[in-house]
Amino acid sequence: MDKQLLIAVLMGGPGSEREVSLASGKAVLEALQGEGLNAVGVDVTTREINLPEGTGLCFNVIHGTFGEDGDMQQILEDMGVPYTGAGIESSRLAFDKVASKAVFVDNNVPTPVSEIVDCSAGAKLPEMPLPYVVKPPREGSSVGVHIVQTEEEAMSAMEDAAKYGDEVLVEQFVQGKELTVGVLADEVLPVIHIAPRSGFYDMNNKYPWLNNDGGTDYYCPADLSEDITKKVQDAALAAHRALGCEIYSRVDVLLDFDGNPYVLEANTIPGMTASSLLPKAAKAAGYEFGPLCQKIAELSLAERS
Incomplete structure (x- = not known):
C-alpha cells in the first residue's frame, strides 16, 4: 500500500x-x-x-x-x-433490521420469527406471544432493546422502542448462547461466544467503561463442536452475502439449546478497538490489529478505485 x-x-x-x-x-x-x-x-x-x-x-x-x-x-x-467497508445499499439494508430481516427470510438465512408493530399512533402491544425481544429497527449497540418476559414489562418496552421511530421490531425470544462471527473478504473468522455477566448484551455489558457498570466474558474460539461451528459460520456468511456486504462485517447469531443458529443482524461498522470483537476474532485467525486495519484499507481501496 x-x-x-x-x-x-x-x-x-x-x-x-x-x-x-x-x-x-x-x-x-x-x-x-x-x-x-x-x-x-x-x-x-x-x-x-x-x-x-x-x-x-x-x-x-x-x-x-x-x-x-x-x-x-x-x-x-x-x-x-x-x-x-460496506457501500450505500448494503449499509442501508444491514442497518435497517426490518429490511435485513426480509432479506434473510427471502434468502433462507435462519432468523427468529418476527412481527413489525406500527406505533405511529402510539405504542401498542404485538400479537406475538411472550416472551419476545423488542427493538427499534434502526439503532445500533442494543439501543432501545428489551427482552420482555411478562405483560407488565411489555408496554414500557414498546413505548421506549417507539421513541426511536414509528416502527418497532418484535422478535421471538431465542434462549441460548450469544455468538458473533466476523467476515473479512468472504473469509469467515472464528466464532466468539459472548457471555454477559448479568442480563443480556446491552450497552452496559458491551461498554462497561462508559458507565462503570456491567461486564462480559468472551470466548474465542467458542467452545462448540466442529459441526455446530460450521453451521454458525455458514449462517453468518449467508447473511453477509445476502445483504451484499463489501469488505467486512460482524454477524450476531443466537444458538439455541438444540444447536440451531438464528441470525439477528450484520454490523457493517463493528467496534474497532484492539479488544473489540472483530479484532479478537481476527487475531485468533492470525491477523494482528495493525495488519487487520491495513488489510481493510487495502481491500476497500481496491474495491473503490
Whole structure:
C-alpha cells in the first residue's frame, strides 16, 4: 500500500454511539500509523464532513446512525472519495433490521420469527406471544432493546422502542448462547461466544467503561463442536452475502439449546478497538490489529478505485 496515501480516519459522529466511535477511531488511527501509513483523525460532529486536502481514503469507524446507515457513504461517493467497508445499499439494508430481516427470510438465512408493530399512533402491544425481544429497527449497540418476559414489562418496552421511530421490531425470544462471527473478504473468522455477566448484551455489558457498570466474558474460539461451528459460520456468511456486504462485517447469531443458529443482524461498522470483537476474532485467525486495519484499507481501496 502506498505509504504516502492520506487516510482520514472518520470517528465520532452525531449519533448515540459517538463515544464508542471515538474509541474505535483512536485505536484505528494509532494502528495505521503504527504500520507506517499516513493517517490522520477527523472528528465528525455534524452531518457535514470536512476532509483534509488530498485525502485518498476515508477509514470509516462511525458506528450507528449516519456512519453505518448509508448516509455517509452517499456523501463520500458524491465527493468521489473512496471509503472503507460496506457501500450505500448494503449499509442501508444491514442497518435497517426490518429490511435485513426480509432479506434473510427471502434468502433462507435462519432468523427468529418476527412481527413489525406500527406505533405511529402510539405504542401498542404485538400479537406475538411472550416472551419476545423488542427493538427499534434502526439503532445500533442494543439501543432501545428489551427482552420482555411478562405483560407488565411489555408496554414500557414498546413505548421506549417507539421513541426511536414509528416502527418497532418484535422478535421471538431465542434462549441460548450469544455468538458473533466476523467476515473479512468472504473469509469467515472464528466464532466468539459472548457471555454477559448479568442480563443480556446491552450497552452496559458491551461498554462497561462508559458507565462503570456491567461486564462480559468472551470466548474465542467458542467452545462448540466442529459441526455446530460450521453451521454458525455458514449462517453468518449467508447473511453477509445476502445483504451484499463489501469488505467486512460482524454477524450476531443466537444458538439455541438444540444447536440451531438464528441470525439477528450484520454490523457493517463493528467496534474497532484492539479488544473489540472483530479484532479478537481476527487475531485468533492470525491477523494482528495493525495488519487487520491495513488489510481493510487495502481491500476497500481496491474495491473503490
